[in-house]
Amino acid sequence: MSDHNVNAEKYWQANLRLILGSLVVWALASYGCAILLRPMLSGIAVGGTDLGFWFAQQGSILVFILLTFHYAWKMNKLDEEFGLQE
Numbered sequence: 001m002s003d004h005n006v007n008a009e010k011y012w013q014a015n016l017r018l019i020l021g022s023l024v025v026w027a028l029a030s031y032g033c034a035i036l037l038r039p040m041l042s043g044i045a046v047g048g049t050d051l052g053f054w055f056a057q058q059g060s061i062l063v064f065i066l067l068t069f070h071y072a073w074k075m076n077k078l079d080e081e082f083g084l085q086e
């Protein structure tokens with residue numbers, strides 16, 4: 001296998017790890033906190049409502065936005081590491 005193919009495979013594996021990690025965080029925030037763990041979070045007040053409802057209405061959206069910026073930042077670093085920056 002050529003050196004270029006090895007670098008391309010390492011780059012792709014790092015990208016997939018980043019995507020998988022982002023999806024896990026997103027699922028925990030969206031499904032875990034907003035749906036599955038809502039009864040446990042109902043006693044914690046945030047802004048006049050319980051934490052489970054807050055995650056369902058706003059928290060999961062904010063987590064998604066933060067994940068988008070985090071992914072872009074990490075991909076820029078990964079591009080630099082593999083010499084693929086724009």
